Amino acid sequence: MMVWATSPMMIVSVIYAYVMLIKIGMHCCVIDRDIAPVKFAIDMRYRSDRIAINGSWKYYALADIKFHVTEGQGIDFDGIMYHLGNGVFSGPISESSMLLAGGYNGMVPPVLVPAGSVPPHLREGRNSCDAHINKTIWTADENGTALQCRIPCEGIIFDEMCYLGTDVCTHLSHGFRTLSKDTRNITIPIIFGTKYRIELYVYRGWHLGVRQSTGYVDSALFCRHELVTKFNITTEYADVHCGEQHEMDPTWYTTGPVRNLRVVSKSVDFFMNQGEVELEWKPPLDIYKLSSIKGYNIFAVNARLAGYNGMYFVPHEPRNGWIKVKFDRMILGKKTYIRVTPTTVSPNCYNCATYGRSSETIKIRNPDINACESLLGQTPFCVSIADCEDVSANDRPAAVCTCPPGYIGNGIDPEYEFGTGCAEYNACSNMAAVRRRCDVHASCKVSPRNSLEFYCSCPCGFVGDGYLTGSGCKYDASMEKLKAR
Structure with missing residues (x-):
């Protein structure tokens, strides 16, 4: 026979906890009942914005989050619980960012404690009331109308409710926030140079529905890059504004993306019947203070870095502030994708090149050409007196040139290698x-x-x-x- 050793204080605490739960439920119209599965489609995207404060612009990063029910449509619930995390404990958001948040309609401050981790106040043995007095929670009345109320927090009761297995309470103490059940989009200020994930639950009473998460959304924003490329701010001002306040988190990134990735020139290799392109870009503005750029990893689809095979690495050797690279073997009639990733480590950082950490990608259209027609800026493949027959994109060369009777040669313009043109024939x-x-x-x-x-x-x-x-x-x-x- 098992005997539980209990103290009068523990019995009183447990009884008091149940009484408080009942009172809270009655006060906030919370009915303790299970909830059927409700699932969302979640879309989270980052953007930068600015706001005028005291006559000067202040810049910041935002996460726009939209979600809608995909399963469980029509199932009633009291509210939505969410947490925005970046996977590392980054401390509270700065006061200046909070000021911006207060001046922007619809913003709510972010919580940077990882979802599911033990909050500092619990690790240190203090009760949750020290930092979580009067937690706000959304619920619904008997008619299903959304309303907002506060959970009283007196003494040790808030912790005791968590010990009793009230999932909503536990997540509130772990940094989650609640939304009304009709909310379908929120905007949250975030920190430049890192990436985030959103975690959602629906809840009814004290019970949570199915956990849903986006996973970490890549394509983080970088302070200097955003100010210079989007808002046309000088690099000198961007350095002053960004400073240490927006220092990137090396857990995710050690450099921002390259700038001004663009096409310099395009041409066609008629003998190979393939396209060629020259790209250029400027080095990134955002670099982790303990790092330096070694070069750029290139990941290409339907293209090859001229003279190379496989994974490509371009050394960091800018000329007049630009890096220039030529690509060939682009199949005509198909799109080409080229991704440029700065790296602060040794060449062929496969993790960077493959997964595109802090990368910029350019998409190039390669329409199938008619080699018998004059291309802008390029000499026709066949000489003018030759008969020209265009071939498909899979054949080589791009056209068949035939000299007329009385002439000899392959009909290809002598400007191209191996071209002999058409010369009048003397037997x-x-x-x-x-x-x-x-x-x-x-x-x-x-x-x-x-x-x-x-x-x-x-x-x-x-x-x-x-x-x-x-x-x-x-x-x-x-x-x-x-x-x-």
């Missing part, structure tokens, strides 16, 4: 054929009927048909006798 210029057919003393004559043919003719003073297979060309002695007279 007698083929000396090998002439030597095989004509006598050594014979002369070669182009046929008047067909310029591709020739015939052999003996010069004056010789007789014969001029052909090696015929009578050849023999000296005519009678001509000497005529001269002697």
